[in-house]
Amino acid sequence: MVDFEAIRAQFPILDQQIHGHPLVYLDSAATSQKPQVVIDAESNFYRTINAGVHRGAHELAARSTVAFEEARAKVARLVGANAEEGQEEIVVTAGATAGLNLLATAFGNASLGRGGEAAKRFAIKPGDEIVVSEAEHHSVLLPFQELAARTGATFKWLGLTEDGRVRTDNLDEVITERTKVVAVTHVGNTTGAITNIAPIIRRAHEVGAIFVLDACQSVPHLKVDFHALDVDFAAWSAHKMYGPTGVGFLYGRRELLEALPPANFGGSMVELAWMDKPAQYMEPPARFEAGTQPVAQVVAAGVAAEWLMNIGMENLEAHEKTIAAELLKLGDIDGIRILGPRENVDRIGTVAFDVKGVHPHDVGQFIDAQGIAIRVGHHCAQPVHRHFGLFASNRASSGIYNSVDDARALVEAASKVRAFFKAE
């Protein structure tokens, strides 16, 4: 039995008053708070072993390199990826957005003939298709929309059901023999809905397409195993999984990473560089990690991954399920509509809602006055809001530190919003 109250106590930031109320943090889908062990890991790194990695022969450089690679291995274990030296499947990025852009750029480079014969499997030409879903965050939508525009490919998408789930009833129509890339979110960042990705991945592979998963909202909340899911690539950020900002990870099936041409060029990704001959690039993951890496943050992200594995993702998932159940009671309030699945099935504790007659900015302000932090706006997912006939909404999202009481406090506050603003 995991003591979630004791876990909450590990987050120093939560021990404060906001506007005279104890802070209730329900905005973990935007960014999670950090436990003391993660905060310590970052500052300890700077206090004891800070040095450049993969270069220099001095002792600190060696220790720093070991710490960096150990962190990579911990992150790999969290998501069921290979960690053995020479078989690494985790690339360090500057965040999920950077990882997705890296991938789209690399596919673009392959389309221009870069990367030789091996990279041809990523090449996209006019008439090919790139498929996303209508539930995507802008960081999936835009890099792949731009890739389609650059390569002349047709940009297509999977639509949504009424309650905002990615539709899987017309996969054969949308994903065709011409489809080269399918990029879909694992969990909707607005709806909280867990995508039924298995049939999408099956169909993508059936037609020989590469499947890319946005794992930002799944890795921090669910037990995820990329090998078992059979995804080709996946991107997510450290800061939503209790790690530092400025770091993310890109998973790639080893065989694919080895064939993928680089997207960013510079130091530490090249074996031989010449003035008059093409450069010879390193093996993955180094090939994709040009420039000085955010080593302290990667080390701290590794600590976050280990901390999550110690708690057990199944335990975390079960705990957040109880909070989701309480948050879903928002839908019982007169004039409040939940944007996403109403039932606590195949969803996480991310619950977006609309308050009839009250603009999200006003809702957020009212909620904030009671020390409760939720997100208002379009959550970088405008198409999904358009699907619900809105531009912006209010979103509560749970984390490991939340209690059912936190969710109750929000429901209580939300029930008073319309009266305060005299909404009709």
Place this chain on the structure above:
Amino acid sequence: MSDYGMSSEELEQMYQEVILEASKAPHGKVGFAKGGASESIGVNSLSSGESTLQASHEYCVPAQSHQFNPTCGDEVTVRVEISDGSDGKPQRIEELVWDGQGCSISQASLSIMVDLVHGKTVDEAMDLFHDFHRLMESRGAGLHDEAVEEKLGDAVVFQGVSRYPMRIKCALLGWEGLKDSMAQALAHMETTNAKEA
């Protein structure tokens, strides 16, 4: 503690009755935006200074400005008609209407702006624009200037909003539209005058 179970002072300072009332039935709001707000949001369908705008009087130059806040989707199109000064008098706001949608702060601010500047000269309106800007930059402190506060009238109720950096843009959105549309009308007059001269 109010009925809302909070230390309500801050919230009530922000959402004063004047604001809540004005946002319910805002002055100057006319449904002229094409397709309605829900269709036009985020689709810049209301381009600024459309040449098809018709002035209601021969001596007026019309212009409009579309303002959009991408973080929350608040949007407004402000439409003005400015007298061209051909009667020898200062250029004046003869007509001021708007269409759009947004939070109660943006809607109330537009309503109060219409009451304040309609019929004023362009110079007077720009003075009010600058005074209101200063008020919104005061971080809740206000202007400590009774004469200016009197000029601003009901707009002083937004002093409470100026404490919240995230909301200042809501209060200023309509005023930016006013400034931009007036500038467009004046620029148009200059071009016309230059052609005639």
